[in-house]
Amino acid sequence: MTSSIDFKPYYAVIFTSIMKNHDDEYGQMAIQMTQLAKTQPGYLGFETARNEIGISISYWETMDAIHNWKQHATHLLAQQLGQEKWYQYYKVRICKVEREYEFG
Amino acid sequence: MTSSIDFKPYYAVIFTSIMKNHDDEYGQMAIQMTQLAKTQPGYLGFETARNEIGISISYWETMDAIHNWKQHATHLLAQQLGQEKWYQYYKVRICKVEREYEFG
Numbered sequence: 001m002t003s004s005i006d007f008k009p010y011y012a013v014i015f016t017s018i019m020k021n022h023d024d025e026y027g028q029m030a031i032q033m034t035q036l037a038k039t040q041p042g043y044l045g046f047e048t049a050r051n052e053i054g055i056s057i058s059y060w061e062t063m064d065a066i067h068n069w070k071q072h073a074t075h076l077l078a079q080q081l082g083q084e085k086w087y088q089y090y091k092v093r094i095c096k097v098e099r100e101y102e103f104g
Numbered sequence: 105m106t107s108s109i110d111f112k113p114y115y116a117v118i119f120t121s122i123m124k125n126h127d128d129e130y131g132q133m134a135i136q137m138t139q140l141a142k143t144q145p146g147y148l149g150f151e152t153a154r155n156e157i158g159i160s161i162s163y164w165e166t167m168d169a170i171h172n173w174k175q176h177a178t179h180l181l182a183q184q185l186g187q188e189k190w191y192q193y194y195k196v197r198i199c200k201v202e203r204e205y206e207f208g
Contacts, residue, residue, distance in 0.1 A: 042204060053151060091206040091207075098198055099198045102196070104187075
């Protein structure tokens with residue numbers, strides 16, 4: 001079990017979703033958005049898993065970085081398509097990571 | 105798309121894990137812990153999904169509620185068994201949810 005003493009807070013965007021339609025176009029868009037996010041200033045990482053619900057979390061250095069990524073033109077288009085075609089429901093939570101520890 | 109003006113911050117515990125062993129005992133323990141968490145003061149909700157990695161997020165009213173749950177005797181035993189038997193790796197992030205919105 002490790003824990004950092006000089007921990008610097010960062011930010012997480014928790015995206016929880018229920019899909020109504022999971023087609024090839026969605027899969028391609030998801031890959032494209034994951035790749036594009038990695039190139040954005042302040043990007044720190046990404047984790048995703050899906051069973052009945054999907055949980056995707058992106059990590060960012062600052063709130064500004066999150067805001068800029070949300071407003072990115074290509075990402076805006078993906079968000080629009082997501083609402084029209086793929087998602088029955090989603091919830092976005094913007095969080096400040098205040099503490100962390102890990103095992104293994 | 106809805107967004108609450110009088111939003112009250114709350115807390116999220118993001119538990120990201122890679123398993124080394126997924127047996128029946130793990131499944132029973134996971135159900136037991138999910139049920140027990142629901143009865144704890146300050147508990148707000150729980151979401152989980154797993155593919156290559158597992159992401160489980162519990163939501164809490166306060167940091168104290170998170171601390172109390174972490175120290176709950178039955179939960180401490182589950183954490184110990186998790187390290188010994190089931191998890192190859194995990195990371196825990198304690199977060200303050202500062203903003204949220206949803207669709208659908």
